[in-house]
Amino acid sequence: MPRRQMHMTGADGAALRAALRELRTKLDAPGDFPAEVLAEAEHAAGHPRLPDVDRTDIPFFTIDPPGSVDLDQAMHLARRSAGGYRVHYAIADVAAFVTPGGPLDAEAHRRVTTLYFPDGKIPLHPAALSEGAASLLPDQTRPALVWRLDLDGDGRIETTDVLRALVRSRARLDYAGAQQAIDTRTAEEPLALLEDIGRLREALERERGGISLNVPEQEVVAQDGSYALAYRAPLPADGWNAQISLMTGMAAADLMLATGQGILRTLPSAPDGAVGRLRRAAKALRIDWPHHVPYAELVRSLDPHRPAHAAFLQECTGLLRGAGYTAFTGGRSPDPAIHSAVAAPYAHCTAPLRRLVDRYAGELCVAAAAGAEPPPWAVAALDALPERMAQGTRLANTAERECVDLVEAAVLKDRVGETFDATVIDVKDREPLVGTVHLEDPAVVGRIRSTEELPLGDRIRVRLTEADPGTAKVLFAPA
Incomplete structure (x- = not known):
């Protein structure tokens, strides 16, 4: 693609x-x-x-x-x-x-x-x-x-x-x-x-x-x-x-x-606990995921234009990490041989x-x-x-x-101190005060540091605290 x-x-x-x-x-x-x-x-x-x-x-x-x-x-x-x-x-x-x-x-x-x-x-x-x-x-x-x-x-x-x-x-x-x-x-x-x-x-x-x-x-x-x-x-x-x-x-x-x-x-299968983490994210984002509905079916039902759905889809990309290439010669069987997202051998x-x-x-x-x-x-x-x-x-x-x-x-360098509407789309498992927010206007996905646990999936007001084109740093804090 x-x-x-x-x-x-x-x-x-x-x-x-x-x-x-x-x-x-x-x-x-x-x-x-x-x-x-x-x-x-x-x-x-x-x-x-x-x-x-x-x-x-x-x-x-x-x-x-x-x-x-x-x-x-x-x-x-x-x-x-x-x-x-x-x-x-x-x-x-x-x-x-x-x-x-x-x-x-x-x-x-x-x-x-x-x-x-x-x-x-x-x-x-x-x-x-x-x-x-x-x-x-x-x-x-x-x-x-x-x-x-x-x-x-x-x-x-x-x-x-x-x-x-x-x-x-x-x-x-x-x-x-x-x-x-x-x-x-x-x-x-x-x-x-x-x-x-x-x-x-x-x-x-x-x-x-x-x-x-x-x-x-x-x-x-x-x-x-x-x-x-x-x-x-x-x-x-x-x-x-x-x-x-x-x-x-x-x-x-x-x-x-x-x-x-x-x-x-x-691509190997998702590691243990990955789907469970997604279920927790779905709950936090208020996405209904009945236990009888497979993960792949849920993903297809989502609308990427809706902020909560877009946030969940971003979380789903974690399951696709670890893709690589497997070569094989001499008639031997490759291991692994499957791309788990394609659910079939793929080249x-x-x-x-x-x-x-x-x-x-x-x-x-x-x-x-x-x-x-x-x-x-x-x-x-x-x-x-x-x-x-x-x-x-x-x-x-x-x-x-x-x-x-x-x-x-570069887009934000003259807007330090301003506040924006944002959606919390990711919170680190081991650092609940650190995460990622999704701004709709401008179209920015940036890091956020908070003094309180971040509410995954919630819309919050954030303040831009740093934007330096020389270092590619953009950082937000709760407003």
Whole structure:
């Protein structure tokens, strides 16, 4: 899924820009690409390894945040004459441009993932590839890994295939536009079917006990020549689009498990006491959670636009901590093999422009579908990939969190001493005087220190006691 979208204009202030530069230095974030990497990317952009199969007759389309140009996925949805559905899902073929062991490959292993900052991103691959020759931009012929997933009338996968082919996207959509076209019944069938298939896959997710959290996201947005913070609750189209990606990731996991070599995205079951803690939070937030109602069913009933529900959904993210990657070779069974939130084996394979591991998973799946041995370079990297991805993921999460903290501090720096309406959305178990509050205006999630036990779920008045863009510190106290 895309990370928080952040935008900043040139009028945002020297203090914030300086703080962002310092943050990059503190995180040891990658800088400019070395000259030899840029040179290889430019050459590869003009000389990709093209497949023999042509699927440019399929009118693919993409759905991404507005302005995105690093487009990893394109889809086409259709009804099957015998009943059910056919999903074609094209994934950018980064391996068509990257030579194993070359400078471009080595740099991707150093970067691991694209990093997002308010004033720009640090891409995994040079722009000549990630925003150009490898991106599934509209009206451009591109090499891709094309998945064909045939579904029955209930949305279950009946057959899976994936191969290399040339594709050509016909339209670039964003989530709001796609949602409007679907809601107004003006969408053509390939897009209209996104709702049908998405809802079927959501039903199957409920059936197997999977969980999708619709947690409102903080966004940094341009406003009147400056910047502001806002919350964005995901649209239904976000969820339906995510279901296509999840389905493909589950199919990829099955292919790799069948061959006994691959790499999965895994998440252990929630630790003992975690669900009990959530039940206490639900009670404090005045959310009715009957004992016979499973956790996953309760989550789906919540409205992220309601502050108490949004607070509880934020608490639920604690159950998703601990995700990692599990590699396996030689026909052995991986342990763990399940992603507990997906409630099935699952693999990252749909974002190779932005995430290193997806290139390897895609390569292994193409070989598995063809009944062939994967290239040695793909197998040789598996043992080291989980730790490399873990390091990159930690860096990306830290960068995202600290960027939002910096912008919150910049938004509030001239408002120290003011009071705001807020909801207490988290209280530390061992420090009931310390917690987190959710402000609706401005859209800030900040720390609070109190002299009395904080009332989880209550709306309170808070006073801003500290906001320093130089240190990314924002602190509140009860008013």
